[in-house]
Amino acid sequence: MVTPELPKFRTYAYGTDAAQKIDAYWRDKGAGAEARPVVLFLHGGYWLHGDKGGGWKYVARRLTEEGFVVLSANYRLAPRAHWPAQRDDALSALDFVRRHARLWNADPSRVAVMGSSAGGQLATQLGALGKGGRRVRGVVALSPPNNPFLAFKDGAKPGATATQRKLRRAVVDLLDCTPGAAPGPGTEPGAGTEAGTGDGGEPGTGTDCWPLVDDASTLTHVSRGDAPMLLMHGTGDFVPVAQSTGLAAALRAAGVKTTVKTVDGRLHASQLLTDPDTYPTIVSWLKSHLKK
Known part of the structure; x- marks a missing residue:
């Protein structure tokens, strides 16, 4: 079996703070290749810790095999920085991705944001704040404390x-x-x-x-103009599944297309990927919402 070639990788600064760094993963398809859709990833860690690398870098690499450009961002953490610094950084990272999309042959009009746990809350914020549907094409959130x-x-x-x-x-x-x-x-x-x-x-x-x-509650920002969302949650998660089903109910009431996928057990955030249906569901949903 031939091992797939690793994607290109580079770290950038999207701001002046030491925490404001973002990793890019992409595959060079050559001159004239069609620009590819983008996934911006936001890590979890109680808003207190966590990193753009870690185990999620393997997910980023897999997503590049599916035709996506992946950007994984760090953001300022509590208690050194307080709300809404984390959301401000996520917005700044998204702006950086759009402004520099050509570096990775990415399409700035086809961007989704994906987050895990605390990063999932930030992802849903980006999809719901103001007219979130104009900001991103979609949101994937795993175990978000919305x-x-x-x-x-x-x-x-x-x-x-x-x-x-x-x-x-x-x-x-x-x-x-x-x-x-x-x-x-x-x-x-x-x-x-x-x-x-x-x-x-x-x-x-x-x-x-x-x-x-x-x-800080994403439900506060729900409106008809929000981005469609895929919310994934373990039924026995320490972040209760009601955090996702409650947001989904509000989004649907506002006319926003929302999908909730639950997985039996206490799986949280990246642990959801141990369920064999989770990753294929994410990829299929992203391809559907980021197509031209």
Whole structure:
């Protein structure tokens, strides 16, 4: 069996901060070759850690075999940088990709964004913020905590796992504040349910946190002009599957084409790729939404 040749690889700076780096993976098809569609990847890691390389570089290489140019971006992490710095960096990385697409013979009009876990939340933000459908052709998100406040609440429930408690603390680091009880008539931003003293909110703390809580929830930004999304989630994930099904319901209600694929078990983020249907589903969906 012949081993496929590795794609070309180069790291670029898309900003002045040390964290604002992006890796490009592409295959040189020669002069005159048709420009190829692009996938911008955003890593996970609780918004606190993670890297554009790691195991995802193998996924990037595989996607180049399918005809995509892949860009994998780092972004500023909490607690050194707070929300919305992470989303700002993702937007800047996307702008960099568009402006320099010719370097990789990529088509800047055919771009999708894909993210895992915290990176999935950033990916859905890019697809929903403003007229997200004008920004990207589609979004693929694996195990995204689309509403950080729900993750914050889950970490305070009796029986919360260590990872859920870690995610709760990460939300505080991300926002640089502790969400208190919901303001106003008692509705929590982006969640559509009542918030009170027993739901994980903390009365008397973080009342000025709510604009950030609201902004960090992708549900807040849902509108008819959003990009179509493929949301993938494990049924027993420590980030509850409701994070994806809830966003999907809001998107569909707004008239946005949305697909949810669930995988049985506690698989989270990259672990979803151990399911034999996950990768083919991603590739098929990307090809469908990035075709000319």
